[in-house]
Each structure stands twice: as C-alpha cells, then as structure tokens.
Amino acid sequence: MNSENVRLGYVPTRRDLFSREDAARYKTVVAQKLRSMGVDIVDIEWLNEEGLLYDTADVEAVVKKFTDAGVDAVFTPHCNFGTEAAVARLGKALGKPLLLWGPRDDAPLPTGIRTRDSQCGLFATSKALQRLGVPFTYITNCRVEDSEFDRGVKEFLGVASVIKTFSHMRIGQIDTRPESFWSVIASEGELLSRFGIEVVPISLVEIVEAMNARLSGADSEVDRVVEQFRYTADFTEVNDQDVRKMAALKLAILEWAVQKQLSAVAIQCWSALQIATGIMPCFVNAVLTDEGLPVACETDIHGAITASMLYAAGMRTQAVFFADLTIRHPENDNAELLWHCGPFPPSLRAEHSPAKVGRHYVLPNPCPGVCEWQIKGGDITIARFDAADGRYSLLFGKGRGVSGPMTRGTYVYVEVDDWPAWERKFIYGPYIHHVVGLHADVCGILEEACRYIPGLAPDRV
Numbered sequence: 472m473n474s475e476n477v478r479l480g481y482v483p484t485r486r487d488l489f490s491r492e493d494a495a496r497y498k499t500v501v502a503q504k505l506r507s508m509g510v511d512i513v514d515i516e517w518l519n520e521e522g523l524l525y526d527t528a529d530v531e532a533v534v535k536k537f538t539d540a541g542v543d544a545v546f547t548p549h550c551n552f553g554t555e556a557a558v559a560r561l562g563k564a565l566g567k568p569l570l571l572w573g574p575r576d577d578a579p580l581p582t583g584i585r586t587r588d589s590q591c592g593l594f595a596t597s598k599a600l601q602r603l604g605v606p607f608t609y610i611t612n613c614r615v616e617d618s619e620f621d622r623g624v625k626e627f628l629g630v631a632s633v634i635k636t637f638s639h640m641r642i643g644q645i646d647t648r649p650e651s652f653w654s655v656i657a658s659e660g661e662l663l664s665r666f667g668i669e670v671v672p673i674s675l676v677e678i679v680e681a682m683n684a685r686l687s688g689a690d691s692e693v694d695r696v697v698e699q700f701r702y703t704a705d706f707t708e709v710n711d712q713d714v715r716k717m718a719a720l721k722l723a724i725l726e727w728a729v730q731k732q733l734s735a736v737a738i739q740c741w742s743a744l745q746i747a748t749g750i751m752p753c754f755v756n757a758v759l760t761d762e763g764l765p766v767a768c769e770t771d772i773h774g775a776i777t778a779s780m781l782y783a784a785g786m787r788t789q790a791v792f793f794a795d796l797t798i799r800h801p802e803n804d805n806a807e808l809l810w811h812c813g814p815f816p817p818s819l820r821a822e823h824s825p826a827k828v829g830r831h832y833v834l835p836n837p838c839p840g841v842c843e844w845q846i847k848g849g850d851i852t853i854a855r856f857d858a859a860d861g862r863y864s865l866l867f868g869k870g871r872g873v874s875g876p877m878t879r880g881t882y883v884y885v886e887v888d889d890w891p892a893w894e895r896k897f898i899y900g901p902y903i904h905h906v907v908g909l910h911a912d913v914c915g916i917l918e919e920a921c922r923y924i925p926g927l928a929p930d931r932v
Contacts, residue, residue: 476511477511477543477544477628477631477632477635477786478511478512478513478540478541478542478543478544479505479510479511479512479513479542479543479544479545479546479628479631480512480513480533480537480540480542480544480545480546480565480567481502481505481512481513481514481515481546482515482524482533482545482546482547482558482561483497483498483501483502483515483522483523483524483547483548483550484523484524484525484547484548484549484550484553484554484557484558485521485523485524485525485549485550485551485552485553485554486525486551486552486553486554486592487525488552489551489552489585489586489587489588490551490586490587491521491551493550493551493586493587494521494523494550494551494587495521495523495550496550497548497550497551497574497615498521498522498523498548498550500574500615501548501550501574501615502514504615504620505546505624508621508624508625510624510628512546513536513537513540513542515533515536517536518532518533523550524547524554524557524558524561525554525557526554526557527554527556527557527560529557530557530560530561530564531564533561534561534564534565537565537567538565542565542567543567543568543631543632543634543635544567544568544569544570544627544628544630544631544634544635545561545562545565545567545568545569545570546569546570546572546624546627547561547562547569547570547571547572547596548572548573548574549571549572549573549574549589549592549593549596550573550574550587550589551586551587551588551589551592552587552588552589552591552592552595553573553589553592553593553595553596555592555595555596555598555599556599558571558596558599558600559596559599559600559602559603559605560603562600562603562605562607563603563604563605567631567634568606568607568608568627568630568631568634568923569600569605569606569607569608570607570608570609570610570623570624570627571593571596571597571600571607571608571609571610572593572609572610572612572613572620572623573587573589573590573592573593573612574587574589574612574613574614574615575589575590575612575613575614576588576589576590576612589612590612593609593612597609606922606923608627608630608919608922610623610624610627611623626915626916626919627919628786629783629784629785629786629913629916630784630916630919630920630923632783632784632786632787633780633783633784633916633917633920634920634923634924635783636734636779636780636782636783637666637668637779637780637783637920637924638667639734640666640667640668640669640734640735640776640779641668641669641670641671641731641732641733641734642668642669642670642671642733642734642735642736642737642772642775642776642779643671643672643673643727643728643731643733643735643736643737643775644670644671644672644673644736644737644770644772645673645675645678645724645736645737645738645739645770646673646674646675646678646738646739646743646744646770647739647770648739648769648770648771649739649741649742649769649770652769652770654903654904654905655769655770655771655772655773655774655903655905657670657772657773657858658858659772661858661861662772662776665863665926666863666924666926666927668776670772671731671733673727675739675743675744675747676747678720678723678724678727679723679744679747679748681723681726681727682716682719682720682722682723682748683719685719685722685723686715686716686719690719692722693715693718693719693722696718696721696722697714697715697718699758700714700717700718700754700758700828701714703758703817703826704754704817704826704827704828704842704844705825705826705827705828706828708827708828708829708830708839709828709829709830709839709840710839713749713750713839713840716748716749716750717750717752717754717755717840720748720750720752720755721755721758721759724736724738724755724759724764724766725759725762725764728759728764733764734765734775734779735764735765735766735767735775735776735778735779735782736759736764736765736766736767736775737766737767737768737769737770737771737772737774737775738752738756738766738767738768738770739769739770740752740753740756740768740769740812741769741834742834742836745834745836745838749838750838750839750840751812751813751831751838751839751840751841752840753811753812753813753814753840753841753842753881754813754828754840754841754842755840756768756793756813756814757813757814757815757816757817757842757881758816758817760778760790760791760792760793760814760816761790761816761817761818763782763787765778765779765782765790765791765793765907766778766793766814767793767905767907768793768811768812768814768905769905771793771905773855773856773857773858773905774793774855774905774907776856777854777855777856777865777906777907778791778793778907780854780856780865780917780920781852781854781907781908781909781913781917782909784852784909784913784916784917784920785909785911785913789818789819789909789910789911790816790818790819791816791907791908791909792809792814792815792816792819792846792881792907792908792909793811793814793815793905793906793907794809794810794811794815794883794905794906794907794908795809795810795811795904795905795906796808796809796897796904796905796906797809797810797904799890800873800875800884800886801875801876803873803875803884803886804890805886805887805888805889805890806873806875806884806885806886806887806890807884807885807887807890807893808875808878808882808883808884809853809882809883809884809885809906809908810878810880810881810882811880811881811882812831812833812841812842812880812881813828813840813841813842813843813880813881814842814881815842815844815846815881815882815883817842817844819846819847819910820844820845820846820847821844821845821846821847821848822847823845824844824845824846825844826842826844827842827843827844828840828841828842828843829841829843832879832880841880842880842881843879843880843881844881845877845881845882845883846872846881846882846883847872847883847910848871848872848873848874848883849871849872849910850869850870850871850910850911850912851869851870851871851872851883851885851908851909851910851911852867852868852869852870852908852909852911852912852913852914852917853867853868853869853870853885853906853907853908854866854867854906854907854908854909854917855867855902855903855905855906855907856927857900857901857902857903858901859900859901860901862901862928863926863927863928864901864927864928864929864930865917865921865927865928865929865930866896866902866930866931866932867914867917867918867929867930867931867932868887868893868914868931868932869887869912869914870885870886870887871885871886871887872884872885872886872910873885873886883908885908887932892932893932896930896932914931917929918931
C-alpha cells in the first residue's frame with residue numbers, strides 16, 4: 472500500500488583540477504539517460520551555476536532539499552575526479568542508499584593530459600564512505616551507453632525500493648496464529664526495536680463485523696467485487712451468498728489496510744474464520760496480493776515481511792506468491808513442489824490451467840473459497856526472512872518453473888541447481904516451510920539490500 476515510485480537524488484560531482492567542460496557534459500548526458508529510463512530524479516541545478524557538487528559547504532543545503540523532496544536514494548556520478556569529502560558527508564547525513572559510479576575515462580589527449588580521472592576519484596570516495604560507515608552500491612566503471620550501466624541503475628532502484636519498504640514496514644496481523652503452528656512464532660517487540668517494523672493487530676471479530684456490515688444491506692461495492700470475482704474465475708461450485716461473503720471480506724481487509732497504511736498482511740486463515748463466516752479466505756488473499764497488498768497465510772508475520780520485501784525488489788511490477796515447500800518432484804531430484812490451498816494470484820496463472828474456486832479438499836470442514844490452478848514457470852526467486860535466537864537472516868536463491876504432476880490447490884514445481892543444498896538450509900534453519908516466490912531474478916537486489924539493513928544477514932543458496 473506504499474508509494475510505488477523511487478525518487479532518486481541526482482548529485483553529479485567534480486573536482487577543480489580536472490576538466491569542468493567534461494564534467495558539465497557528463498552531468499547532462501547522465502541525467503538525460505536516467506530520464507529516458509523513466510527514473511524520477513531530483514537534481515541540484517539550483518545549487519550553483521554548474522549544478523555540480525564540489526564544495527562541502529553545500530552539503531547541508533542539498534540534504535535539506537532532498538529531505539523536503541522525499542528522496543529515497545542518491546546517485547553521485549563522478550563527472551570528473553569528484554569530491555570525496557562532499558559525497559561522503561552527504562551520504563552520512565542523508566542515510567539513504569547511495570549509488571557510486573563514474574563514466575569510463577577517455578584516452579589521454581595528444582598532449583598527454585588526462586581530462587577526468589573519474590576512476591581514481593571513485594577509489595577515493597569509496598574509502599571516504601567506508602571511513603564514515605556509509606554503505607553504498609557500486610556500478611563498475613563503464614560507459615553511459617553500456618548495458619552494465621542500465622542493469623546497475625535498475626538493480627539499484629530495486630535495492631532502494633526494498634529499503635524504502637523495509638524502513639516503513641507495517642504488517643497487519645489478523646488474529647492470532649493457529650495454536651499448533653509454533654513455526655510461525657515471531658517476536659513483535661524485537662522486530663520493532665531491531666528494524667522499526669511495526670505489527671498492527673486486529674481481532675477476527677472486528678474484521679468479521681466490518682464484513683457483515685457490508686452484507687447487511689445493499690452495497691454497490693460488494694456487487695462490483697462479486698462481478699470482478701466471477702470474471703476472474705469459475706465459481707459454479709460456490710453459491711451466491713458465499714461469493715458475496717468473499718467480496719465483503721476482501722473489502723473489509725482492504726479498507727483496514729488502507730486506513731493503517733499496511734505493507735502486507737498475515738491472516739489466521741483457519742480455523743476460526745470458517746467457524747465465524749463459513750468461507751475460506753484463499754481467493755480473497757490471492758486477489759489482494761494481486762492488487763498490491765501481499766497476504767501471508769497462517770498468521771506468518773515473517774512470511775508477510777518476506778512478501779513485502781520481494782514485491783519491492785521487483786519494483787511492484789508483478790505479484791508475489793506465498794507457498795509451502797511440500798514434496799520433492801517424483802522424477803526430478805532437483806525440483807520441489809511449491810503449493811498452497813489457493814492464495815497464488817490469478818495474474819500468475821498458467822495459460823493452459825483453468826481458474827476454479829471451490830471447496831476445501833483437506834480440512835474437515837469443506838468451506839468454499841480455495842483456488843485451483845497452476846501458475847506459470849520461468850525464472851523464479853524464492854526467499855524467506857526468518858530468525859532464531861535473535862539472529863535474523865534473509866534466505867534467497869533462483870529456480871525455474873518446470874512441469875510436474877497435477878495437484879489440488881495452487882501450485883508450481885520449481886527446479887534449482889542443487890535441491891539437497893536447499894533442503895539442508897531449511898532443515899538447519901532458521902527457516903520454515905513457508906517461502907515467497909517472484910517471477911524474476913532479484914537475488915542480486917536482495918543481497919545488496921542486506922548491506923543497508925544492520926542486523927540482517929544475506930543467505931544466498
């Protein structure tokens with residue numbers, strides 16, 4: 472529910488000993504390149520006649536401007552050598568993700584004079600940043616037109632998106648965890664004191680009351696959502712009253728999430744909800760996740776945090792999915808079934824797989840609301856934020872969606888390079904069987920993001 476955009480503070484820098492003309496030229500070329508990529512930048516053209524940072528006395532003004540403008544990250548291209556003291560002080564004062572890069576230097580002039588020495592300045596600035604304890608991200612010294620520059624900027628924006636989300640994270644908790652699920656126990660106080668992550672609880676009674684209020688009379692919003700639901704999937708096995716309950720439940724959760732500015736939600740999806748309403752929330756969870764509010768099952772707070780981080784790493788361009796690690800592929804030793812009762816977003820459904828909503832096939836009370844479809848394959852990043860004994864880590868790795876035997880619920884088989892290595896990671900912990908998937912390779916983004924989060928160790932499989 473947070474803003475989708477990353478606002479980038481653009482701070483080109485130079486040093487007096489080198490060519491001012493080259494510095495001015497590269498300042499403009501890089502800014503044009505960023506705008507052509509659709510990057511939202513706040514520049515420093517107002518700072519001085521050159522629109523370049525070279526005086527440490529100007530740092531305070533830049534900090535104020537960027538703070539007022541809501542800048543989420545900073546890019547400091549070294550348009551010639553650069554001024555390391557000014558960049559380091561700026562990075563320290565802002566406390567935002569910082570991207571360090573400079574254009575690859577040209578050959579010396581026929582006279583033997585070098586005009587920029589940008590790479591040398593990058594070495595100096597990186598040392599200054601380290602002295603002040605400022606984490607930063609680096610793109611290898613390359614040309615503006617190189618694919619490496621494009622890739623580096625896009626990945627940095629993903630990192631900044633994760634940090635923006637993580638630093639303002641509010642996780643909605645709908646009721647307590649299921650009594651027997653020790654695996655999803657989380658420390659609300661520790662999350663708040665360590666990372667500033669706030670857990671916002673609400674009782675199931677309050678959600679059900681809000682849901683029933685919408686069902687007590689005519690409600691055009693409920694009618695609209697029912698129509699949307701029926702367009703999305705086959706509800707022939709669900710009666711009209713239960714479809715309306717699902718629509719009202721979706722609206723009740725969404726209204727609360729918007730009011731509380733939530734990043735994600737963890738819900739006790741069974742069994743109190745079935746007693747109170749007679750429905751399963753699986754399809755509701757799937758649709759909310761598709762609309763930008765990731766929902767984790769079984770009151771898994773750490774799962775909701777993972778989903779929010781992974782969604783941000785993908786720049787909120789596609790939905791994540793919350794899954795159980797269940798069984799190994801019967802024939803492929805390196806593939807695993809990622810499954811759950813039905814919270815996988817409809818937008819991820821494989822083209823050949825029909826979308827159906829029906830009754831639960833495992834729980835003793837066969838309430839309606841579970842989904843049944845296979846989701847698409849391709850590259851998939853799998854991740855899990857978790858902790859044990861006060862030590863927090865983020866596990867992540869890349870797999871590929873592959874074919875496998877049909878099963879009930881929502882599912883995909885994922886092949887990795889070495890499944891036994893993955894299995895040992897989950898067995899020895901601190902992880903559990905719940906993971907989150909995203910159809911993109913964002914492993915580098917997640918690993919880099921951990922550099923900006925004190926107390927969170929990256930754990931790449």
